[in-house]
Amino acid sequence: MNYFELFGIELSKAKQVLENNDIKYIIKETIGRKDKSLLVCPRVINIKKRNDYIELVITYFSDSL
16 A cells, blocks of 8 residues: 555545554644634644554644645
């Protein structure tokens, strides 16, 4: 599986792909200083392959992407 295809997609979809392929993962989030009430859509912004799992780094975007 090419993990880099997960860049930019919603977290729920990325989790579904990884779980369907029996791939272990962890999620780390980064939160900026913008109005958090407008930022409702978590998306994958970075992927790191570790020894036995994938690390997904996410941040929140407005739903208008």
